[in-house]
Amino acid sequence: MENNDLLEEAKKYGFIQDQQVWLKAFMTYPDRKVGEVKESEEDSLVYFARRFHMFSDKVYALLERIATSENKGSFLMKVLHMKDQVGNYDALGDFESIYHTLSKAEEDINETIKQNREKNLSIKIGLIQEAEELQNSLEWKETSDKMKDLRATWIKTGPVEKDLTEEIEERFKTALEAFFERKKSFFNDKKQMQNRTYDRYRDLIAKSVALQNSEEWEATTAKLKDLQTQWKQIGGSLPRATTNKLWTEFRKAHNHFFERLKVKITNEKTDSKEKYYETNLERKQELVGQAEQLLQHNSLNDAVKRAKELQAEWKKVGPVRPDVSDAIWERFIKACDRVFEMSSLEHYIRKRQQNANETYGHEEGLNARINALRDFIKSDRQELEVLESNLGKLSEAPSNDSFRNMLLGKIRNFNRKITTKQALIEMFQEQLSTINK
Numbered sequence: 001m002e003n004n005d006l007l008e009e010a011k012k013y014g015f016i017q018d019q020q021v022w023l024k025a026f027m028t029y030p031d032r033k034v035g036e037v038k039e040s041e042e043d044s045l046v047y048f049a050r051r052f053h054m055f056s057d058k059v060y061a062l063l064e065r066i067a068t069s070e071n072k073g074s075f076l077m078k079v080l081h082m083k084d085q086v087g088n089y090d091a092l093g094d095f096e097s098i099y100h101t102l103s104k105a106e107e108d109i110n111e112t113i114k115q116n117r118e119k120n121l122s123i124k125i126g127l128i129q130e131a132e133e134l135q136n137s138l139e140w141k142e143t144s145d146k147m148k149d150l151r152a153t154w155i156k157t158g159p160v161e162k163d164l165t166e167e168i169e170e171r172f173k174t175a176l177e178a179f180f181e182r183k184k185s186f187f188n189d190k191k192q193m194q195n196r197t198y199d200r201y202r203d204l205i206a207k208s209v210a211l212q213n214s215e216e217w218e219a220t221t222a223k224l225k226d227l228q229t230q231w232k233q234i235g236g237s238l239p240r241a242t243t244n245k246l247w248t249e250f251r252k253a254h255n256h257f258f259e260r261l262k263v264k265i266t267n268e269k270t271d272s273k274e275k276y277y278e279t280n281l282e283r284k285q286e287l288v289g290q291a292e293q294l295l296q297h298n299s300l301n302d303a304v305k306r307a308k309e310l311q312a313e314w315k316k317v318g319p320v321r322p323d324v325s326d327a328i329w330e331r332f333i334k335a336c337d338r339v340f341e342m343s344s345l346e347h348y349i350r351k352r353q354q355n356a357n358e359t360y361g362h363e364e365g366l367n368a369r370i371n372a373l374r375d376f377i378k379s380d381r382q383e384l385e386v387l388e389s390n391l392g393k394l395s396e397a398p399s400n401d402s403f404r405n406m407l408l409g410k411i412r413n414f415n416r417k418i419t420t421k422q423a424l425i426e427m428f429q430e431q432l433s434t435i436n437k
Contacts (some may be wrong), residue, residue, distance in 0.1 A: 052093025
């Protein structure tokens with residue numbers, strides 16, 4: 001703006017009196033001295049008019065920043081500060097217009113803040129309701145993650161009206177704390193229960209170790225079997241690695257005793273064949289019991305390894321009475337077959353997933369295993385039909401007895417494998433029904 005224009009503007013809003021520059025009264029503000037005449041009156045008036053334009057430029061620069069900002073509320077204090085400057089800024093110009101412009105900006109910002117706080121209140125009430133719905137959940141991991149997400153969203157959400165802040169903060173905090181206190185209490189109780197379970201296992205191990213070198217053979221055998229029964233009844237939910245380690249210690253003590261019993265029986269060459277049979281039967285029953293629990297107490301790899309060890313131990317045990325021999329053998333070999341069939345199945349499933357570059361969910365994995373077993377059974381039955389057909393074509397000549405017995409053995413094996421696979425299918429179907437309840 002040219003000096004002449006600035007001078008006219010200065011004279012409109014100010015005047016010179018006693019070599020002092022004055023701003024004319026406006027609104028509720030009285031006449032105010034803004035400076036002194038330095039060189040000439042005209043130069044002084046132009047100087048203070050120019051200062052007004054500097055102040056005006058700052059105001060409109062601020063308004064432009066507000067207009068382009070998403071967070072308009074952050075400029076409220078700057079607007080108020082500039083309004084305060086209207087009454088004490090040393091310059092000559094239309095301060096009344098500037099004041100009204102800043103007042104309008106203040107009103108707009110306050111309205112924006114009000115709308116934002118109403119929006120924030122709606123969001124926070126929604127977060128509170130969601131937290132209150134979740135506070136009694138028993139899905140500890142999933143709900144913990146959700147509660148943390150709610151808390152993060154709460155922190156990111158802006159403030160609400162001050163008279164509501166304390167109430168909604170307390171309500172949200174109460175819902176979160178209620179859930180996390182329940183979670184803490186649950187896991188404390190679980191830990192205490194696990195400790196009690198662990199202590200019971202350790203007690204049975206200690207009792208077993210105390211008996212492992214006993215020479216009270218009959219009484220100790222009964223006591224160890226009772227300890228085995230007690231072990232099965234404990235249950236609990238210890239980590240698998242811990243359970244396996246405890247079971248190994250427990251079994252080691254029992255195996256030690258029964259190995260000594262076996263040596264004793266062998267060395268003494270018992271006179272009673274029936275007693276010899278009974279001892280062997282007990283040992284085989286023990287091996288059966290171990291085989292039947294392989295999948296319960298061991299990883300699959302360990303179960304396969306142990307099943308092979310049990311089969312080697314079985315071969316070392318002498319005969320039992322003919323009337324129970326087939327039955328005890330069937331129990332044992334079925335238990336072992338179950339381990340080997342499970343191992344083959346899991347190997348097939350792993351390769352199938354690797355080849356397809358995919359990972360099954362729990363339900364999908366169960367269905368995949370059921371379908372695979374059905375395919376295996378179909379293949380087994382085809383093999384079985386061939387064997388039975390060959391057997392039917394075989395003549396009754398004594399020279400064929402060896403080949404006939406071989407075919408009969410293979411037929412029995414295939415029938416047993418089919419039965420084992422069918423049992424596994426039933427197990428997986430039960431697990432599926434549990435999921436879908």
